[in-house]
Amino acid sequence: MPLIECVPNVSEGRRTDVVDRIVQAIERVPGARLLDRSSDASHNRSVITLAGEPAPLEQAILMLFEIAVAEIDLRKHSGEHPRLGAVDVVPFIPIEGATMNDCVQLANETGAEVAKRFQVPVYLYEEAATNPGRKNLADIRRGQFEVLAAKMSQPEWAPDYGPSTPHPSAGATVIGARMPLIAYNINLDTDRLDVAKKIAATVRFSSGGLPHVKAMGVALEDRGIVQVSMNLTNYLETPIFVVFDAVKCEAERHGVAVLESEIVGLVPAAALVSTAEHYLQLNAFTHGQILEDKLRRV
Amino acid sequence: MPLIECVPNVSEGRRTDVVDRIVQAIERVPGARLLDRSSDASHNRSVITLAGEPAPLEQAILMLFEIAVAEIDLRKHSGEHPRLGAVDVVPFIPIEGATMNDCVQLANETGAEVAKRFQVPVYLYEEAATNPGRKNLADIRRGQFEVLAAKMSQPEWAPDYGPSTPHPSAGATVIGARMPLIAYNINLDTDRLDVAKKIAATVRFSSGGLPHVKAMGVALEDRGIVQVSMNLTNYLETPIFVVFDAVKCEAERHGVAVLESEIVGLVPAAALVSTAEHYLQLNAFTHGQILEDKLRRV
Numbered sequence: 001m002p003l004i005e006c007v008p009n010v011s012e013g014r015r016t017d018v019v020d021r022i023v024q025a026i027e028r029v030p031g032a033r034l035l036d037r038s039s040d041a042s043h044n045r046s047v048i049t050l051a052g053e054p055a056p057l058e059q060a061i062l063m064l065f066e067i068a069v070a071e072i073d074l075r076k077h078s079g080e081h082p083r084l085g086a087v088d089v090v091p092f093i094p095i096e097g098a099t100m101n102d103c104v105q106l107a108n109e110t111g112a113e114v115a116k117r118f119q120v121p122v123y124l125y126e127e128a129a130t131n132p133g134r135k136n137l138a139d140i141r142r143g144q145f146e147v148l149a150a151k152m153s154q155p156e157w158a159p160d161y162g163p164s165t166p167h168p169s170a171g172a173t174v175i176g177a178r179m180p181l182i183a184y185n186i187n188l189d190t191d192r193l194d195v196a197k198k199i200a201a202t203v204r205f206s207s208g209g210l211p212h213v214k215a216m217g218v219a220l221e222d223r224g225i226v227q228v229s230m231n232l233t234n235y236l237e238t239p240i241f242v243v244f245d246a247v248k249c250e251a252e253r254h255g256v257a258v259l260e261s262e263i264v265g266l267v268p269a270a271a272l273v274s275t276a277e278h279y280l281q282l283n284a285f286t287h288g289q290i291l292e293d294k295l296r297r298v
Numbered sequence: 299m300p301l302i303e304c305v306p307n308v309s310e311g312r313r314t315d316v317v318d319r320i321v322q323a324i325e326r327v328p329g330a331r332l333l334d335r336s337s338d339a340s341h342n343r344s345v346i347t348l349a350g351e352p353a354p355l356e357q358a359i360l361m362l363f364e365i366a367v368a369e370i371d372l373r374k375h376s377g378e379h380p381r382l383g384a385v386d387v388v389p390f391i392p393i394e395g396a397t398m399n400d401c402v403q404l405a406n407e408t409g410a411e412v413a414k415r416f417q418v419p420v421y422l423y424e425e426a427a428t429n430p431g432r433k434n435l436a437d438i439r440r441g442q443f444e445v446l447a448a449k450m451s452q453p454e455w456a457p458d459y460g461p462s463t464p465h466p467s468a469g470a471t472v473i474g475a476r477m478p479l480i481a482y483n484i485n486l487d488t489d490r491l492d493v494a495k496k497i498a499a500t501v502r503f504s505s506g507g508l509p510h511v512k513a514m515g516v517a518l519e520d521r522g523i524v525q526v527s528m529n530l531t532n533y534l535e536t537p538i539f540v541v542f543d544a545v546k547c548e549a550e551r552h553g554v555a556v557l558e559s560e561i562v563g564l565v566p567a568a569a570l571v572s573t574a575e576h577y578l579q580l581n582a583f584t585h586g587q588i589l590e591d592k593l594r595r596v
Contacts, residue, residue: 003593035592051593096590180589187581244578260581266589269567276573280542283485283558291478291564292394294333295301295349 002098004106005035005051005180008061008090010068011083012046013039018071019046025063031056044079045088051095054106061090061110062117065173069118073169074145084141084148085120085171092177095268103177104128111175115162118170121152122161125176130160137174145171179212182232182271183264184240186247189257193219196226199250203228203243210246212238225259235271241278300396302404303333303349303478306359307386308366309375310344311337316369317344323361329354342377343386349393352404359388359408360415363471367416371467372443382439382446383418383469390475393566401475402426409473413460416468419450420459423474428458435472443469477510480530480569481562482538484545487555491517494524497548501526501541508544510536523557533569539576 012018019039026048027034036049050060065087072086090110092103104127111122129135133156143151148166151157158164159172166172188196196217201207204215212234218227228247232238248258270287277285287293310316317337324346325332334347348358363385370384388408390401402425409420427433431454441449446464449455456462457470464470486494494515499505502513510532516525526545530536546556568585575583585591 005589005593033593095593240574240578258579260579262581263583263587266587266592268589269571269591272571272574272588273567275578276538276570279577280538280573281556281558283560285561289561289564290570291303291566293567294564295303295331295393 001053002094002102003051003096004054004057004098004103005049005093005095006057006061006090007047007049007093008064009088010046010048010064010072011044011074011077011079011086011088012068012072013044013079014041015071018067021071022046022064022067023048025067026050026060029056029060029063032060040081042079043081044077045081045083054098054102054109057092058106058110058113062113065114065118065120069120069167069170074171075169077145082138082141082144083171084145085167085173086169087120087173088141089125089137090173090175091126092175093180094177095180100127100177100179107175107177111161111173114173114175115159118167119163120167120170121159121163121165121172123172123174124160125174126178128176134160137176140174148172179234179236180266180268182235182240182267184230184232184243184261185264186228186230186244186261187220187223187259188226188228188251189259190226191219191224192254192256193217193226195251195254195256196228198254199247200228200230202250203230203246210238210243213243235268235274239274239278240271241275299351300392300400301349301394302352302355302396302401303347303391303393304355304359304388305345305347305391306362306388307381308344308346308362308370309342309372309377309381309384309386310366310370311342311377312339313369316365319369320344320362320365321346323365324348324358327354327358327361330358338379340377341379342375343379343381352396352400352407355390356404356408356411360411363412363416363418367418367465367468372469373467375443380436380439380442381469382443383465383471384467385418385471386439387423387435388471388473389424390473391478392475393478398425398475398477405473405475409459409471412471412473413457416465417461418465418468419457419461419463419470421470421472422458423472424476426474432458435474438472446470477532477534478564478566480533480538480565482528482530482541482559483562484526484528484542484559485518485521485557486524486526486549487557488524489517489522490552490554491515491524493549493552493554494526496552497545498526498528500548501528501544508536508541511541533566533572537572537576538569539573 039046107128200215200217203209337344405426498513498515501507512529
């Protein structure tokens with residue numbers, strides 16, 4: 001059974017009763033498992049994490065739209081976080097027994113159904129994007145809800161599904177498929193913030209470093225040390241161990257030691273297994289050799 | 299639900315019909331999952347791997363005894379592998395949500411029931427051993443079935459459960475609890491067998507090396523290289539990465555590089571996760587952060 005994660009972001013972080021009703025609607029769908037929910041009042045936004053097989057996930061997202069489109073009016077919405085719609089963004093993420101292709105297909109099916117049922121225009125992003133200019137969420141969302149009508153009047157911003165003008169109150173929605181994201185930090189045995197910033201600039205993709213790595217240097221004031229704080233957006237193409245080795249090597253060039261690293265939140269098992277394979281120089285290892293995996297398949 | 303593995307070794311590797319009936323009897327127990335079976339004619343022995351919760355495992359082992367005790371006569375048995383009984387050895391191994399203590403308790407319950415139902419004397423070994431002289435299987439089995447009656451006449455070899463003399467045809471059985479074993483080999487970029495043998499002697503416990511490590515140096519003739527071939531009998535106390543680093547360090551002292559390593563057969567996920575933690579210098583990591591684990595618990 002293919003297992004997919006889905007992390008819808010909804011533009012409501014203050015009215016708890018609305019978010020409660022969305023969550024309850026999701027929980028009523030058999031096979032859709034709620035993993036987490038968190039609301040931020042200053043962002044005025046809620047992030048919901050669920051998992052399941054494709055069919056129940058699509059069903060859960062449609063239930064979410066039904067309440068969000070009825071309850072959230074972007075014309076009256078304000079918050080610190082950029083947003084384009086009542087349901088702002090819906091990524092599908094392959095976890096186990098599911099491919100990226102499965103997630104792209106699910107994004108398309110869900111997007112088509114959302115457009116049909118709720119008359120909300122849908123843009124496909126990341127791996128589901130239909131052209132390179134729509135790969136990055138930030139590009140699609142630039143200008144936010146407030147400029148959406150003007151933006152959609154340009155032919156290049158015709159949506160992938162649904163009407164060619166924004167939904168009056170619910171705006172537009174971005175749906176897509178992406179890899180799981182790993183929040184990964186490396187702490188350095190120094191208080192020199194310039195070193196952390198230089199290393200971050202060396203390893204992050206946007207300034208010529210490793211693909212799928214976002215990085216910044218920050219000070220951990222209370223501990224008197226600095227940190228290279230990163231998001232790894234594709235651990236298959238740029239594994240954790242490549243990032244660790246790159247940061248360690250750069251730190252050594254500055255005469256600084258790596259104190260420790262940390263994974264914030266969740267990490268796919270495969271990212272850790274491939275790390276063990278790398279450092280042990282494991283040859284011909286397959287995931288079928290993992291005892292627990294084998295037990296689950298019998 | 300505690301998950302335990304059990305690997306009974308039965309002294310029959312030639313009469314396929316007998317082994318078939320044993321396997322079928324196990325498969326009829328609800329909740330006992332057969333993972334593997336393999337028979338060796340020259341050893342005249344079969345190794346069966348099953349997994350499940352404690353109650354169905356005990357039930358499956360009793361079914362196995364019923365057939366093995368009726369069908370296998372050690373007085374007419376010959377084979378290359380040392381053996382003490384028709385059912386020779388039954389280790390219980392903690393996998394997930396089960397402690398070593400759970401396995402020791404299961405070994406005791408199963409041993410008591412085997413003794414009562416089949417009048418077969420039972421010795422407890424490894425973590426279930428009732429005194430240090432019974433920890434090692436080889437010590438209990440020394441002299442094999444042929445000297446068992448004489449051995450049992452000595453007070454120090456009174457069994458833990460059951461009669462004080464061997465079962466006439468089924469001998470005695472060794473039941474216990476142990477950690478999962480990892481078969482781990484490291485290949486060296488040299489054809490010098492003396493180097494592999496020296497490194498094996500340095501890292502194995504029996505000649506003063508690392509606890510829970512058995513090692514020997516062997517030649518891989520067809521590839522023109524040598525290998526340090528190992529069994530790791532407790533990966534929690536002596537992790538894979540400690541063994542890898544020790545062999546690599548010793549190899550460097552001989553001017554030899556590590557070519558690759560390999561895990562033969564199954565490995566617990568935790569052994570790979572702790573390896574990733576070690577090399578990434580991960581701080582404050584918990585297994586609850588593994589995405590798939592979290593999904594399974596929701």
